[in-house]
Amino acid sequence: MLVHPNIDPVAVQLGPLAIHWYGLMYLFGFAAAWYLGKKRCAQPWSPIKEEQLEDLIFYGALGVILGGRMGYVLFYNFEQFLSDPLWLLRVWEGGMAFHGGLLGVVVAIALYARRINVSVFALWDFIAPLAPIGLGLGRLGNFIGQELWGRQTDSMFGMIFPNDPSQLPRHPSQLYQFALEGVLLFLIIFFYTRRQRPALAPGALFLFCYGCFRFIVEFVREPDSHIGFDALGWMTRGQLLSLPMILLGAGIFVYAYRRAAAQGK
Structure with missing residues (x-):
């Protein structure tokens, strides 16, 4: 049986200001996206020049933060928002959702593409390999903060989390997500985009792979206590939100190759 190392979630304490590892992971993720970009x-075939990259990262960061917060409020805790609308602004209390962050990035990228007069689809393909590093680092932040742990297990991977009131051995699902949504997804998209691919294909592959990985991990991740299972007695909110990604990603990927073949590319 494994025991969580109980790392202090506060990386740096500067008087009353506490800088958490989770926040630093976002910073590291944006820095990695800039470097790879x-x-x-x-x-x-890049749709942007290097001098445009910083603005792209800025737009993307706004989309991640604003969309992630709003997505968590709308998808996972809408009742609390209705009873306390100002809770939406209290980001220091925690609460971010990937699917909301994804929608936020889509909107932000569309706005930036319009500003610089490039195809929004080309820009989406460009950022597809930049995102997984940040996703993986975010899951490490969840692990350090002992958030989003897994379901009870008697397997060799069972881990005791000190902050867990039940003190049950659980799947370290944050690390599973780090491996799948961070490392494996990055390798797939990175090597796939080393040469030019049909328009829309890289972005579609990202949607499909992330949706599949998230859907799988949800089987061992503890559902939100205030939500439980949403459908069929076993399907979680995360799985319901990932299904459209899987279907849309697969459909767009097939369409991209068929369109390229029809155009003789």
Whole structure:
């Protein structure tokens, strides 16, 4: 049986200001996206120039933070928002959702694409390989903060989390998500985009792979206590939100290749 290392979630304490590891993971993720984006700008099919990258990252960061917060409020805790609307603004109390962050990025990227007059689909394909590193780091932040742990298990991977009132051995699902949504997803998208692919295909592959990985991990991740299971007695909110990603990603991927074939590319 494993025991969580009980890492202090506060990385740096500066008087009354506490900088948490989870927040730093966001910062590291944006920095990694900027570094990798610089390399991607050198590709002849890149839709943007290197001097446009910082603005793209800024727009994307706003989309992640604002969309992630609003997504958590709307998808996971709408009743609390109705009873206390100002809770939406109290981000220091925690609560971010990937699916909301994804929608926020889609909107932000569309706005930036319009500003610089490039195809929004080309820009989405460009950022697809930049996102997984940040996703993986975010899951490490969840692990350090002992958030979003897994369901009870008697397997060799069972871990005791000190903050868990029940003190049951649980799947360290945050690490599973780090491995799948961070490392594996990055490798798939990174190597796939090393050469030019049909328009829409990289973004579609990202949607499909993330949706599949998230759907799988949800089987061992503890459902939100105030929600439980949403459908069929076993399907979680995360799985319901991931299903459209899987279907949409697969459909767009097939369409991208068929369109490219029809155009003789």
